[in-house]
Amino acid sequence: MKKRMIVCLVLFMIGVFSFIDGRGQVVYGFSDQVVQHGATGDDVVELQARLQYLGFYNGNIDGVFGWGTYWALRNFQYEFGMDIDGLLGEQAKQKLVKASEFDRSFVHEQIDQGKKFTYYGGVDKNKQSEETPSKSEDGSGKQQEGQTPEQEQQPDGEQQPAEQPEAAEEDLEPAAVNMPQGFSQNDIQIMANAVYGEARGEPYEGQVAVAAVILNRVESSTFPNTVSGVIFEPRAFTAVSDGQIWLTPNDRAKSAVLDAINGWDPTGEALYYFNPDTATSGWIWSRPQIKRIGKHIFCM
Amino acid sequence: MVRWILITLLSLGIIGVSVWGYQEHQEKNAILIQAENSYQRSFHDLTYNIDLLHDKIGSTLAMNTKKQLSPQLAEIWRLTSMAHNDVGQLPLTLLPFNKTEEFLQQMGDFSYRTAVRDLDTEPLSDDELDALESLYEMSGDIEHELRKVQNMVLNDNLRWMDVQLALVNNDEQADNTIIDGFQTVEKTVEGYAEGKLQSGILGTSSKKDGYTMLGNNKISEEDAMKKMRSLLNIDKDTDLVVASTGDGAKVPLFSGSFEQDEKTGYIDITQNGGYPITVMINREVADSDISLHHAMQKAEEYVKQLDFGENLVLVESNQYDNVGVFQFVPEYDDVWIYPDAIQVKVALDNGEVLGFVAKDYLENTHERDIPEPELSDEEARENVNPNLEIQEHHLAIMEDDMGEEVLTYVHLGTLNHDTYKIFIDAADGKEVRVDKLKQAEIKY
Numbered sequence: 001m002k003k004r005m006i007v008c009l010v011l012f013m014i015g016v017f018s019f020i021d022g023r024g025q026v027v028y029g030f031s032d033q034v035v036q037h038g039a040t041g042d043d044v045v046e047l048q049a050r051l052q053y054l055g056f057y058n059g060n061i062d063g064v065f066g067w068g069t070y071w072a073l074r075n076f077q078y079e080f081g082m083d084i085d086g087l088l089g090e091q092a093k094q095k096l097v098k099a100s101e102f103d104r105s106f107v108h109e110q111i112d113q114g115k116k117f118t119y120y121g122g123v124d125k126n127k128q129s130e131e132t133p134s135k136s137e138d139g140s141g142k143q144q145e146g147q148t149p150e151q152e153q154q155p156d157g158e159q160q161p162a163e164q165p166e167a168a169e170e171d172l173e174p175a176a177v178n179m180p181q182g183f184s185q186n187d188i189q190i191m192a193n194a195v196y197g198e199a200r201g202e203p204y205e206g207q208v209a210v211a212a213v214i215l216n217r218v219e220s221s222t223f224p225n226t227v228s229g230v231i232f233e234p235r236a237f238t239a240v241s242d243g244q245i246w247l248t249p250n251d252r253a254k255s256a257v258l259d260a261i262n263g264w265d266p267t268g269e270a271l272y273y274f275n276p277d278t279a280t281s282g283w284i285w286s287r288p289q290i291k292r293i294g295k296h297i298f299c300m
Numbered sequence: 301m302v303r304w305i306l307i308t309l310l311s312l313g314i315i316g317v318s319v320w321g322y323q324e325h326q327e328k329n330a331i332l333i334q335a336e337n338s339y340q341r342s343f344h345d346l347t348y349n350i351d352l353l354h355d356k357i358g359s360t361l362a363m364n365t366k367k368q369l370s371p372q373l374a375e376i377w378r379l380t381s382m383a384h385n386d387v388g389q390l391p392l393t394l395l396p397f398n399k400t401e402e403f404l405q406q407m408g409d410f411s412y413r414t415a416v417r418d419l420d421t422e423p424l425s426d427d428e429l430d431a432l433e434s435l436y437e438m439s440g441d442i443e444h445e446l447r448k449v450q451n452m453v454l455n456d457n458l459r460w461m462d463v464q465l466a467l468v469n470n471d472e473q474a475d476n477t478i479i480d481g482f483q484t485v486e487k488t489v490e491g492y493a494e495g496k497l498q499s500g501i502l503g504t505s506s507k508k509d510g511y512t513m514l515g516n517n518k519i520s521e522e523d524a525m526k527k528m529r530s531l532l533n534i535d536k537d538t539d540l541v542v543a544s545t546g547d548g549a550k551v552p553l554f555s556g557s558f559e560q561d562e563k564t565g566y567i568d569i570t571q572n573g574g575y576p577i578t579v580m581i582n583r584e585v586a587d588s589d590i591s592l593h594h595a596m597q598k599a600e601e602y603v604k605q606l607d608f609g610e611n612l613v614l615v616e617s618n619q620y621d622n623v624g625v626f627q628f629v630p631e632y633d634d635v636w637i638y639p640d641a642i643q644v645k646v647a648l649d650n651g652e653v654l655g656f657v658a659k660d661y662l663e664n665t666h667e668r669d670i671p672e673p674e675l676s677d678e679e680a681r682e683n684v685n686p687n688l689e690i691q692e693h694h695l696a697i698m699e700d701d702m703g704e705e706v707l708t709y710v711h712l713g714t715l716n717h718d719t720y721k722i723f724i725d726a727a728d729g730k731e732v733r734v735d736k737l738k739q740a741e742i743k744y
Binding site for chain 1: 339384385388389390391392396397398401402405406464467543545546547548549550551553555557559564566568578580582588590591592593594596616617618619620624625627641643645655657659660691714717718719735737738739740741742743744
């Protein structure tokens with residue numbers, strides 16, 4: 001008898017716990033990490049959705065903690081009487097969760113399918129999502145229907161659709177990415193092409209160095225003032241002349257470019273580099289040399 | 301019989317091959333002509349723009365009304381930029397043509413600065429008029445030389461493709477008329493640069509020498525290696541290849557690199573003082589387990605342990621896939637020192653610091669006398685566009701367009717969906733700069 005009671009109790013407890021657990025996941029989706037400006041990922045999606053639900057956030061729910069999200073979070077913290085620090089900590093999470101709802105599967109599905117959508121509280125969800133994913137639309141097209149009054153300050157055409165996200169099963173692929181000031185993904189792609197064509201056999205620092213030289217040239221007064229101008233300057237890079245620039249770059253080349261843009265310059269502000277084994281021009285040898293990285297000598 | 305069949309087959313083959321060869325030849329020629337034409341276009345554009353530039357500078361000198369002067373100078377600025385662009389499209393990279401390009405850039409900077417200046421309150425000074433006069437002369441000489449080259453190109457049907465070939469093969473350089481012509485241009489400009497032109501007036505942002513904090517204490521290579529090992533976190537079993545920099549380096553450095561199975565690293569340490577200037581560790585970072593916030597704390601700890609400033613404030617934090625990149629600046633008495641920036645890169649899988657740059661810090665940091673702001677925050681705010689909603693502000697030292705350090709109020713404000721950083725001079729309330737802060741970019 002006793003045994004049976006214990007078993008019953010245990011079963012009951014398990015039931016209760018799993019119930020709490022199951023509910024907990026629905027209501028409380030945030031991880032226990034502190035989220036700050038510049039972060040990306042699921043926590044940011046949830047933060048944006050919840051802030052939008054409460055009417056603080058009017059931008060895209062794209063999973064990147066940008067300035068719009070930052071100010072929205074600060075306003076929220078102000079309205080709810082918290083310390084205004086723009087950080088999503090424990091207290092802010094609890095208050096957010098208490099005040100708003102978050103339908104994870106709905107939001108993630110929208111992002112996955114690349115639909116334009118909003119997530120305002122008190123509005124029928126289906127009205128906040130566009131009918132079909134608009135792949136060709138350039139963002140100036142139709143605005144989402146069912147807007148709430150708070151949304152009216154939103155200028156038309158500001159919201160762009162999150163287009164063609166890579167289909168992801170478990171982890172949500174963010175619809176947007178952080179980019180360094182003044183550069184787009186395409187600029188980085190062009191530079192990665194050049195770096196890969198010029199220095200794919202080089203060590204990582206050698207690739208960062210080549211990217212840094214491109215950027216140093218953009219800064220310099222004796223070279224064109226754009227990235228593409230520098231790269232496609234006739235005879236400037238052998239990889240451009242012989243077409244190796246059109247090889248598909250790997251991720252390493254891309255992260256080397258990103259590092260260079262973010263300020264890493266192992267060359268010591270070099271403007272030229274050459275491979276001493278193949279260099280044909282005598283003039284290049286007359287430049288003051290800075291250092292050698294991998295196979296390349298970098299010079300002023 | 302067999303013989304005839306063979307003969308027919310062979311002759312058919314020969315005809316086929318020659319038709320194919322002819323077509324290839326035609327195609328190649330077409331492409332060559334196209335390339336040649338685009339070079340020719342840039343070259344003739346260049347001479348035309350220099351012509352125009354010369355004339356415009358001349359009419360600026362003859363001009364009296366200030367109202368007309370500003371648009372004229374703006375026109376000069378436009379022409380220099382176009383000429384600069386044309387030079388960039390010619391195959392001159394291997395040819396020393398820097399001085400001429402520098403001249404164009406300086407001319408552009410000078411005319412821009414004077415064009416945007418209020419010439420009613422601050423008319424052209426005598427020095428500036430002198431400078432303009434010598435620029436007029438100089439552009440005249442360049443024009444003359446380029447005209448000569450252009451004339452030869454047109455009369456003798458010279459081809460830019462030959463220039464390209466000559467530059468590649470190097471040894472024939474002496475024979476090529478175009479190259480000779482451009483070298484004469486370069487020499488003309490060089491002569492001016494040494495003599496008549498005072499660079500003080502034309503001078504673009506004259507960067508100070510910098511690196512004053514390094515001191516004169518040279519460290520030995522052994523000490524440098526020890527330091528590198530501790531900074532890169534590698535033990536004695538890993539090979540560390542060390543080299544020192546050559547003549548071209550602004551500051552002498554020791555550079556070290558190592559290679560492990562899944563990890564490579566690179567480091568630069570100044571020979572004077574032994575400060576780390578660049579640290580790079582490259583390895584696969586497959587997932588992000590810690591938050592960006594946690595990574596930022598790691599980065600902060602790392603910088604503090606290196607003795608770079610006491611108080612650091614975070615200016616920027618960004619997550620790129622599975623790494624976090626942070627930019628810090630030092631803070632003294634609530635003033636943020638923007639020129640002394642330090643960047644740190646942290647892996648989000650275990651919080652290891654993967655990169656560190658202190659170039660800006662080492663180059664710019666020096667003993668500063670930070671003046672008291674003459675305006676109050678409210679007074680400064682009056683100079684901000686009233687449409688902006690100001691969210692945050694702080695005092696900061698920043699570099700203006702001329703490369704001078706000024707004390708400013710930095711206001712962070714929003715206009716519609718965008719966030720802007722507005723720098724207001726704390727002494728006179730001038731709007732020094734407005735930066736639009738980057739939003740996340742949609743994935744295409």
